[in-house]
Amino acid sequence: MSFKVLVLDNVDELCEKVFEERGIEVVRNHNLSGQELFDEIRSYDGIVVRSSTDVTPEVLKAAENLKVVGRAGVGVDNIDIEAATARGVLVMNTPDGNTISTAEHTCGMILALARNIPQSVNKVKSGGWDRKKYMGTEVHNKTLGIVGLGKIGSEVAKRMKEFGMTIKAYDPFASVEKAESLGVELLELDELLGVADFLTVHTPLTEKTKNMISMENADQLKKGMYLVNCARGGIYREEDLNALIQEGYVEGIALDVYSSEPPTEELYELLKHPQIITTPHLGASTEEAQEKVAEQIAHQMADALEQKSFKGSLNGKSISLITNKEVQPYLKLAEKLGSVAIQLASEHANEFSFEYSGSCTKFADVLTDSILKGILSHHVSESVNLINARHYAKERGLNIRETTASQTKTFNDLITIKLDEGADYKKISATVFGEDDYRIVEIDGFGIELRLEGDIIMYQNVDKPGMLASVSSALANQDINIANLSLGRTNKGENAITAVSVDKNMTDEELKPILNLDGVRALQYVSLPVN
Secondary structure, eight states: OOOEEEEOSOOOTHHHHHHHHTTOEEEEOOOOOHHHHHHHGGGOSEEEEOSSSOBOHHHHHHOTTOOEEEESSSOOTTBOHHHHHHTTOEEEOOTTTTHHHHHHHHHHHHHHHHHTHHHHHHHHHTTOOOTGGGOOOOOTTOEEEEEOOSHHHHHHHHHHHTTTOEEEEEOTTOOHHHHHHTTOEEOOHHHHHHHOSEEEEOOOOOTTTTTSBSGGGGGGSOTTEEEEEOSOTTSBOGGGHHHHHHTTSEEEEEESOOSSSSOOHHHHHHHTOTTEEEOSSOTTOSHHHHHHHHHHHHHHHHHHHTTSOOTTBSSHHHHHHTTOTTTHHHHHHHHHHHHHHHHHSOTTOOEEEEEEEEGGGGGHHHHHHHHHHHHHTTTOSSOOOTTTHHHHHHHTTOEEEEEEESOOSSOSEEEEEEOOTTSSOOEEEEEEEETTEEEEEEETTEEEEEESOEEEEEEEEEOOTTHHHHHHHHHHTTTOOEEEEEEEESSTTSEEEEEEEESSOOOHHHHHHHHTSTTEEEEEEEEEOOO
């Protein structure tokens, strides 16, 4: 059987060579858009993109024969994976191809910051000199803080350690053993911010990592430190970058990524600050990296078209399950419960037990994948899906135990996650109540009914009059509205667990008045997407 592949973006020519060697017809045309693209794409079995082409639902609908979309690189923000899955189209990427190039670029940015290299280059090229103005600092004997000790973060650690830097890191998933093997000391985020001379981030952009550094927490930073971001735009609050420098919290900033690419006019103005150095998202822009991802994606797509292998697929299992309406609600429940579990777990937790009861036990294998997707998506910078979730769990050193039971006493189906001993809450169970209605029904033996959506404050307290009123008052004083609440208790006057859903995403400062209330303990905040 013959196949045709269309290369839409500026992918290295090695991609075409591999397809041709595999006996697949390949056409390159990266000047297509709009109706031209819709007309051209109809007869192709596969398309290859980088970041220029948006693979929208409209594009997918026009591609009547399409079987696989390949992204020559890591990010798949320009591909509508949900729409592709619904149409039975495989989406693939090459998550390993850019690791070295991005790590090297990060190291280059650190050195460029330390020695004022871009600024002094511009000075000399414009006919100036002024050596004193561009006095730099050595990285030797300085502390490098790394947020996210995955593949890229680990490679940065190895390289900068050879420059004589002390490496410290924050990563809730990294095991102490892995950190020690890299010569890295694990710290809490607040501690890391206070000791890092240079800080580099290698995490996804999530609600937890968005605006991780801003004027709101500037007092936690070591005075005169340097910030580097070659991961995702928005991890540092861009509107605050100039103020961080002007107020003396930060000496210099290096950015390769931006919340909008190319930057908006307003952002361009901010980036003109002389102590901010910038590159146009060059982390993966090396000949070696582009050759590597071009070769990898061609082989992966050829294997998929020939039904030999689906390595690199982001939605392979999803496609096989998309027509199975019975499993869909449990996949959603499992992912949501995984997201709750990691937000309740203690830092560096690496042991979880998953229990399945009732008829959902027949889907236990894929439900574990979905739970792991919910857990890992908070801290892994690569795209986590049902295919690769176990791979990333193993890479991060997670120990997973799975058990099944044919019956459950109260509910037809139940998914239970047991957390580590250091967590405030040790066991959570949830089930499906109806369409798009997923609820926690038990926490540590307390019967509680809590919809898995939105922003939730969870706390333990002594069961006595006035507790809920005190919490409500603390929220009302900050103009925060309660959307819903649920209370579980043992016996009258003993211990209780309360869960309060609120109408907004809350900051640590907004949570403090509740945490300081007499009788409130083990306060945890959980944020989930609204169905």
